[in-house]
Amino acid sequence: MSTILMNKYVNNNVVTEKEIREFEKNRHRLKKRTLATATSLYLLGSGYAVHSHIKNHPFEVESHISKANQKVSVSITKMGRLLDASVVTKARNTTTIDGINIITYFTDKGAIANAPNKGAVIRNYNKTVILKHSSGNHTYYSVLEGIQSSLKAGDIVNKGDNLGTVSGGILSFSVATEMKGDKPVSFVDKATLGQINQSFGYKTDTDPSKEEGVSIIPNLHHNPSEGDKKVVSDLPYGDIILSVSEKYDVDPVLVASIIKQESGFKEKITSKSGAVGLMQLMPETAQWLGVKDSYNPSENIEGGVKFFKTLTDKYDDSVKALYAYNGGPGNVDKWTEAGLTPEEFPWKETKQYAPNILHHYEVYKDKAAKLDPKSAYQEKIDSISNQYKNAVDFGNFHNQLQGLTIGVDAGHYSKAPGTVSYDRKTTELEVNRQIKQLVITKLKEAGATVIDSEGDIKSLKPGQRAKVFDEANVDFAISLHNNASTNQTSSGTETLYESNNNQSKLLAQSLQKNIAQAIPTIDNRGVVSRDNLGVFTEGKSVTALAETGFMSNPYDMELLRTPSVLESIANAIVKGCIDYTEINHHSQQKEGSFKKAVSYSSGDINSDEHNFIFPKFFKA
Structure with missing residues (x-):
């Protein structure tokens, strides 16, 4: 070529x-x-x-x-994250101010800002830190605005070092290739800066990560609960919406939300641009869809849902499909390929469209959750009292973890309490803390020293909690969570481990095996690899993250409200810890690891003759 x-x-x-x-x-x-x-x-x-x-x-x-x-x-490559992903509430790709291309990150106030690379501090003034970096024959300058920092000119920092705190909840970042006097000049172009922003990977944290909790994300397919059906059927044209949504495999609550936004359920409305009817079809779109009378509710809804289905099939993303429904798929593709986020879309109506729809959607879903969501599960729920009269007994734990230091984490904090139960009455944090207290008590009975990541501080974020474990030099740690899904039928327990970390996987397998035995009436979803969670990425200690059930599933949630089930889960977690230590004891770990002596005093192991070495399992 x-x-x-x-x-x-x-x-x-x-x-x-x-x-x-x-x-x-x-x-x-x-x-x-x-x-x-x-x-x-x-x-x-x-x-x-x-x-x-x-x-x-x-x-x-x-x-x-x-x-x-x-x-x-x-x-x-070449740069590291500026912020713990868990504290970034929103990130713009790029904006241009006075000819300078800038990335703006919205964070929790007081968030720690990190150095993007090794470099020297050139200036620290007016809450702005400028760093000089060298790479081969190249020199470039990071400009970070919004940082309260005590660094002085000449100080050397390494990639990831603490630069200071984000004073006002907004961190702005730009990259220059020259300095004139004490001012940076020749800033990199918008496309390059946008790619740098993308490389930081903050967008992944908008996925349904259990660490931060998420807003309701519309279902891609037709899977309404009984409450959903009741809410939609009570709306104007509800029967048509339900029928057509089922025909095209689309979420009927989302269709109702679109109609609410587009026309307010007024069938004879026509916009200034010429869009017609309940779902505001443009004449050329209606013709393409085979709609002969856009003022006819049945024809209009059928055409609108059919069109929306083509968009969900194209993007496999209900939110992006919403933007395309309003702005047109060609425009949305062009804008996103140019590196624009929805907030930067040039059309005001389009950039506000999906958030408005999601607001209507959440209102309808809240109503649905209050309309007898347990009805489909009532028979199973009624059986809980008989099936789980007593906690599952995993044997005597006495002194089986003697000498070990184990970290326990409730997964969330007060400002981000995680997901919420199907009936909106219970937060994930409330359930996690109940399990955590039981686990801590039982670990201490087993002889372990326990480090509670919350301690006296109830507002630590995931990355900060991971660092608590590192500072305490724990042998390993467990993060307690519960799951959620827009599909109310999703059920079961699973345990997450850090990608490419064999010890994390081994710990997860040990925990999952026992938790599944503790709750045998829900699915055993196994262990799952993850690499974008703060408890994994921000700490060095071997950690596994246990998801004990789906709070969006009425049966799973009622199990999590049953004291004997919570005690069974706690017993299972402690047994999983014991199994993990025993596997490592018998696997004869390689010499050279940092090690700690531990004595066993249970079963047929003589504590005097079988003292063994338990390694501190840190990531490479």
């Missing part, structure tokens, strides 16, 4: 199918071709990857292109 063609890709992010075939035809047996522009094209099984070194900048960008010419991912 010619240098011209490669430059065409780098500049325009476009390589035609014909050009790719031409390159493949002429590449012979070369695995890569390096160009004078410091750009390489790699041949992959799934397509192509272009690795480009942005001229005069130390940011390495790798873009993966599928054989269908679609950009799959973009990642940038």
Whole structure:
């Protein structure tokens, strides 16, 4: 492939199918071709990857292109996160102020700001810290505004070091390539800064992570509860909404929310732009959908739901489909490909559209939750008192964890109490704390020293709680959580472990096996790998995260309100800790680990003759 063609890709992010075939035809047996522009094209099984070194900048960008010419991912190396992901409440891709491209992060007040890379402090003034970084022959400058810091010019910081606290809940970040006197100049372009923001991965924390709790996310498919059906059926045209939603496999509560926003259930309405009827169909869209009379409620709803279904199929994301329903899929694709977040969409109505719909959706779901949500589960719920008369007995724990220090975490804090029960009466934090107290009592009975991540402070965030365990030098830690889903039928227990950490996985397996035995009437969902949770990413101690049930499921939730079940769960967790230590005892850990002597005094093990070495399982 010619240098011209490669430059065409780098500049325009476009390589035609014909050009790719031409390159493949002429590449012979070369695995890569390096160009004078410091750009390489790699041949992959799934397509192509272009690795480009942005001229005069130390940011390495790798873009993966599928054989269908679609950009799959973009990642940038060299920089570390500015903030613990758990404290970022909102992140903009980029904004431009006075010609300077800036990323703005909205955080909890007092959040700790971290150095993006090793560097020297150039200035610290007016709550602004400027760092100078060197990478090979390149020099660049990080400008962080909104930090209360005690650093002085000349101080050296490493990647991830504490720079200070975010004083007003807003941190602004920009990158310059030159300094004139004491002022940074030549700021990187918007696209590069947007890619840097993407590389930090803060967006992943908007996923339904149990660490922070989330707003209700609409279901992608038709799976209404009895309460949902009652709420929708009481609305104007409710029977039509229910029927058409089932036909096209769409959430009827979401359809009702769209109609509420679009027309307020007024069938004869026409907008200034010419959109017509309940779901505000444009004439050309209605014609494409086969709608002959957009003022007819049945035809209008059928057409609107049919169109919305094409969008959920396209994006596999109900929220993005909402933006596309209002702004048009072509526009939404163009804006997102340009690196814009919904907050930056140029059309005011579109940027506000999904939040408005989700507000209506949550109001309807709250009503549905109050309309006898237990009815479908009543028979199973009635059986709990007989099936769980007593706690499950896992044997005598006395002194089986003697000499170990174990961390226990309730998973949430008062300002972010996690998910909420199906009937909106109980928060996840309340359940987690009940289980935590039982676990702590039983661990102490087993001889362990217990570190409670909350202690006397009830407002520590996930990353901060992980650091409490590190400071206490715990042998391992358990984070207690409960699950939730927009699908009320989702049920069961699962335990999460840190990706690529065998000890975390081993701990999770030991816990999950016993918790499943403690609650045999719900699904055993096994162990699940995760890599974006603060208890994993912000600490060094081996940790597993136990999700003991689904609070959105009436049966699971009523189990979690049963004292004997909570005691069974606590017994299971302690037994899981014992199993984990025994597995490590018998696996003859490699020498060289930091180790701590522990004596066993149960079963047929003689405490005098069988003292063994238990390693401190820290991540590499």
